[in-house]
Amino acid sequence: MDRYAVVGNPVEHSRSPRIHQLFAAQTGQIIEYTRLWAPLDGFTATVRAFAAEGGRGCNVTMPFKAEAWSLAARRSSRAELARAANTLRFDAEGWWADNTDGAGLVRDLGVNAGVALAGQRLLLLGAGGAAAGVLGPLLESRPAELVVANRTVERAVELVERHAELARQAGVRLVAQGLNGLAGLAGPGGFDVLINGTATSLQADAMPIETGLLRPGALALDMAYGAPARGFIAWAQAQGAVGRDGLGMLVEQAAESFTAWRGVRPDTAPVLAMLRREVDGLA
Numbered sequence: 001m002d003r004y005a006v007v008g009n010p011v012e013h014s015r016s017p018r019i020h021q022l023f024a025a026q027t028g029q030i031i032e033y034t035r036l037w038a039p040l041d042g043f044t045a046t047v048r049a050f051a052a053e054g055g056r057g058c059n060v061t062m063p064f065k066a067e068a069w070s071l072a073a074r075r076s077s078r079a080e081l082a083r084a085a086n087t088l089r090f091d092a093e094g095w096w097a098d099n100t101d102g103a104g105l106v107r108d109l110g111v112n113a114g115v116a117l118a119g120q121r122l123l124l125l126g127a128g129g130a131a132a133g134v135l136g137p138l139l140e141s142r143p144a145e146l147v148v149a150n151r152t153v154e155r156a157v158e159l160v161e162r163h164a165e166l167a168r169q170a171g172v173r174l175v176a177q178g179l180n181g182l183a184g185l186a187g188p189g190g191f192d193v194l195i196n197g198t199a200t201s202l203q204a205d206a207m208p209i210e211t212g213l214l215r216p217g218a219l220a221l222d223m224a225y226g227a228p229a230r231g232f233i234a235w236a237q238a239q240g241a242v243g244r245d246g247l248g249m250l251v252e253q254a255a256e257s258f259t260a261w262r263g264v265r266p267d268t269a270p271v272l273a274m275l276r277r278e279v280d281g282l283a
Contacts, residue, residue: 001030001031001032002030002031002032002056003031003032003033003034003050003053003054003055003056004020004031004032004033004034004055004056004057004058004059004261005033005034005035005036005050005055005058005059006033006034006035006036006058006059006060006061007036007037007038007043007046007047007050007058007059007060007061007064008035008036008037008038008060008061008062008064009037009038009039009040009043009061009063009064010037011035011036011037011038011061012035012037014035014061015250015275016033016035016059016254017033017034017035018275018278019250019251019254019271019275020033020254020258021033022266022271022274023254023255023258023266023271026266026267026270026271027262027264027266029262029264031262036050036058038064040063043064043067043068044067044071047068047071047088051090051095055090056089056090056261057087057088057089057090057257057260057261058087058088059086059087059088059254059257060085060086060087060088061086062129062130063129065084065085065086065099065129065133066083066084066129068084068085068086068088068097069082069083069084069085069097069099071088071095071097072085072088072094072095072096072097073093073094073095073096074091074093074094074095074096074097075096075097075098076096076097076098076099078098078099078102078103078136078137079097079098079099081135081136081162081163081166082099082101082102082129082132082133082135082136083132083162084099084129084132084133085097085098085099086098086099086100086101086133086253086257087099087100087256087257087260089260089261098256098257098260099133100253100254100256100257100260101130101133101134101249101253102133102134102135102136102137102138103137103252103253103256104249104250104251104252104253104254104255104256105134105137105138105195105221105223105246105249105252105253106134106137106138106140106141107252107268108248108249108251108252109193109219109221110141111252112248112252112269112272113219113221113244113248115193115219117138117141117142117143117193118141118142118143119142119143119144120143120144120192120193121143121144121145121146121147121189121191121192121193122138122143122145122146122147122191122192122193122194122195123146123147123149123182123186123191123193123194123195123213124138124146124147124148124149124195124197125149125150125179125194125195125196125197125198125208125209126149126150126196126197126198127148127150127152127155127156127158127159127176128150128155128197128198130197130198130223131148131150131159131197132159134195134197135148135159135163136163136166138195139163139166139167139170139172139174140166140170142170142171142172143172143193144172144173145172145173145174145175146167146172146173146174146175147175147176147177147182147185147191148160148174148175148176148177149176149177149178149179149182149209150176150177150178150179151178151179151208153176153177153178156176156177156178157176159176160174160175160176179208179209182209182210182213183210183212183213186212186213186214189215190212190213190214190215190216190218191213191214191215191218192215192218192219193218193219193220193221194213194214194218194219194220194221194236194241195221195223196220196221196222196223196224196232197223200232201222201224201228201229201231201232207232207235211238211239212239213239214236214239214240214241216240216241217240217241217242218239218240218241218242219241219242219244220232220233220235220236220239220241220242220243220244221243221244221245221246221249222243222244222245222246223246223249224245224246225245225246225247225249225250225279226245226247226279229245229246232245233245247272247275247276247279248272250275251268251271251272251275252268252272255268
């Protein structure tokens with residue numbers, strides 16, 4: 001039986017085993033998928049031991065995504081651009097790293113939420129690993145404009161500069177901004193899509209931006225899901241926006257990893273529906 005795991009600290013909350021077990025049952029794949037806790041200073045040793053014991057691959061949670069990227073001999077273009085990886089595959093010719101977060105987010109927005117990003121005005125909050133993982137695929141969706149806003153503007157500038165060529169190729173106006181002064185960039189119409197890639201929800205902090213930045217009916221998505229995202233969704237609804245959590249993104253990015261490992265793509269719709277009932281306490 002091929003073995004996979006999600007590696008993190010903390011990791012006990014992860015729903016990845018449940019998701020991948022559902023994918024495996026649906027596609028007829030025989031796998032074992034477990035949680036693997038790693039000490040903060042022991043990620044590399046933990047993953048190497050898992051691979052040496054026959055593991056075929058793993059998902060990686062924060063705070064280890066940059067370290068996972070550095071371990072791989074081969075990397076996908078999106079992992080290379082993000083400089084972070086959430087998926088490792090242990091191939092005979094060398095470990096391969098990918099970052100499926102952005103693809104999962106874009107698919108959730110386009111397929112599950114029915115929001116076309118092309119030509120839209122996007123606001124991405126945060127410039128850390130979460131934002132870095134999704135910026136490339138968001139640019140490839142060809143919005144008209146994408147603003148990366150972060151408390152430390154220098155980090156936003158660095159992230160934007162790293163993605164400048166991709167933005168040019170996609171014809172996207174890409175801007176770095178601090179958290180202050182967003183009203184001037186929002187303009188009278190407001191942003192069409194807001195994506196929260198900060199830890200405000202997980203830390204139960206208030207949203208760090210002013211109100212009035214979103215157009216009526218805009219989509220506001222928090223990468224957190226379940227109870228931690230409820231405050232954000234309430235905030236979005238108070239702005240006249242449609243609030244959404246990151247559960248769909250979680251399922252869709254997992255499907256990208258599963259496909260890379262097993263060569264078959266699962267149907268995410270029934271898995272997302274089941275997870276939604278569980279997360280909302282209806283199952």
